[in-house]
Amino acid sequence: MVTRFFVALFSLLAGLAGAAPYTPASDDQVLAELTPAEQALGQPDRADNEADAIRKARTYVDYARQQEDARFLGYALATLSPWSDSSSPPTVLLMAEIELRQHQFDNARARLQSLLSKRPEQGQGWLMLANLERVQGRFDDATHACRRGAGSLSPVTVVICQGSIQAVTGKLPQAWQTLNRLAEQGLAAPGNEQRWLYTLLAEMAIQKGLPNQAQRHIDMARLVAPDDPYLTYLQSDVWLKQGHNDKVITRLQHWQERENALLRLSIAGQRSGHPDASQWQQAYQKRIAAARQSGRDIHLREQARFQLEVTGQYLAALANARANWDQQRELPDLRLLLASARTNSDPESLQLATDFIQRHEIHDATLQQLQENQP
Numbered sequence: 415m416v417t418r419f420f421v422a423l424f425s426l427l428a429g430l431a432g433a434a435p436y437t438p439a440s441d442d443q444v445l446a447e448l449t450p451a452e453q454a455l456g457q458p459d460r461a462d463n464e465a466d467a468i469r470k471a472r473t474y475v476d477y478a479r480q481q482e483d484a485r486f487l488g489y490a491l492a493t494l495s496p497w498s499d500s501s502s503p504p505t506v507l508l509m510a511e512i513e514l515r516q517h518q519f520d521n522a523r524a525r526l527q528s529l530l531s532k533r534p535e536q537g538q539g540w541l542m543l544a545n546l547e548r549v550q551g552r553f554d555d556a557t558h559a560c561r562r563g564a565g566s567l568s569p570v571t572v573v574i575c576q577g578s579i580q581a582v583t584g585k586l587p588q589a590w591q592t593l594n595r596l597a598e599q600g601l602a603a604p605g606n607e608q609r610w611l612y613t614l615l616a617e618m619a620i621q622k623g624l625p626n627q628a629q630r631h632i633d634m635a636r637l638v639a640p641d642d643p644y645l646t647y648l649q650s651d652v653w654l655k656q657g658h659n660d661k662v663i664t665r666l667q668h669w670q671e672r673e674n675a676l677l678r679l680s681i682a683g684q685r686s687g688h689p690d691a692s693q694w695q696q697a698y699q700k701r702i703a704a705a706r707q708s709g710r711d712i713h714l715r716e717q718a719r720f721q722l723e724v725t726g727q728y729l730a731a732l733a734n735a736r737a738n739w740d741q742q743r744e745l746p747d748l749r750l751l752l753a754s755a756r757t758n759s760d761p762e763s764l765q766l767a768t769d770f771i772q773r774h775e776i777h778d779a780t781l782q783q784l785q786e787n788q789p
Contacts, residue, residue: 537566551743584775623779
């Protein structure tokens with residue numbers, strides 16, 4: 415149940431880039447609606463000290479991740495802003511985490527490298543840096559960061575870190591065997607380490623073309639984090655691959671306030687001829703338009719996928735897939751680039767994707783299928 419909450423005009427317009435100011439017709443006009451949980455979090459206020467700022471900002475970041483609401487990343491930054499130049503590891507790591515979530519990769523890298531040059535014992539920093547380098551396809555740098563964190567991270571975390579890189583650099587069978595052994599022996603610590611292990615195994619099972627095993631690992635990960643958005647979307651993508659559109663709709667129809675859910679509802683709805691398919695598509699497009707107007711980051715991967723799989727805007731999908739590729743080079747980004755290139759019969763983009771696959775000896779069932787079906 416959503417409770418009406420009157421928000422000040424300046425907070426609604428925060429972050430608008432060059433937009434014309436908007437004046438409500440009356441003081442009673444509702445500008446936005448917040449859930450009770452959002453109202454409990456409240457607007458950012460000045461923290462009394464750095465430790466208090468970290469605590470408040472952490473709450474905002476966790477809520478932003480769980481609810482996929484980027485506004486709360488802005489609240490976190492506002493809370494930390496008086497200490498944005500602090501060299502305190504907790505502040506630096508939290509600032510870098512926010513920047514990573516906002517896809518400000520260069521800023522996050524510079525912040526982490528500065529910290530680690532002075533405090534190399536900060537294992538969490540090495541882990542974040544390794545993930546950043548992996549996401550951008552800088553696999554040698556990612557491997558180096560995993561190894562540098564070995565002195566202060568748990569051995570299992572280091573193995574998982576290395577396995578995430580090996581899986582996309584020609585060593586998928588070895589990584590698969592090693593991580594399955596960790597899972598079978600119950601060596602991952604309960605909580606985040608366990609969730610990471612099972613999530614990575616699910617992704618690797620998808621990579622190997624094993625949907626049933628992917629399902630098993632997703633189920634294990636969801637025992638640790640039942641409402642985790644990433645796992646929910648990973649599950650939905652497995653179902654979409656298998657043609658289980660009804661399952662996707664059943665799972666996501668109560669998440670229509672989330673862009674990533676609307677994307678998958680649009681795909682499932684169109685494929686199944688669901689009566690609400692058009693409504694979901696329009697809702698997704700409105701969310702993207704609102705994000706663009708407010709100056710909020712738009713994730714190009716999802717936008718390109720919508721254009722490719724729902725609206726049939728193939729040239730626009732390719733342009734967004736290419737722009738996304740300049741920033742992110744994970745397997746979903748590579749699959750999207752190759753699919754868009756193939757649909758448009760674009761030789762330059764096909765070559766770009768193929769060169770990356772060959773250079774890093776990437777083995778992936780979806781990529782193989784796309785390459786085999788190239789025109």
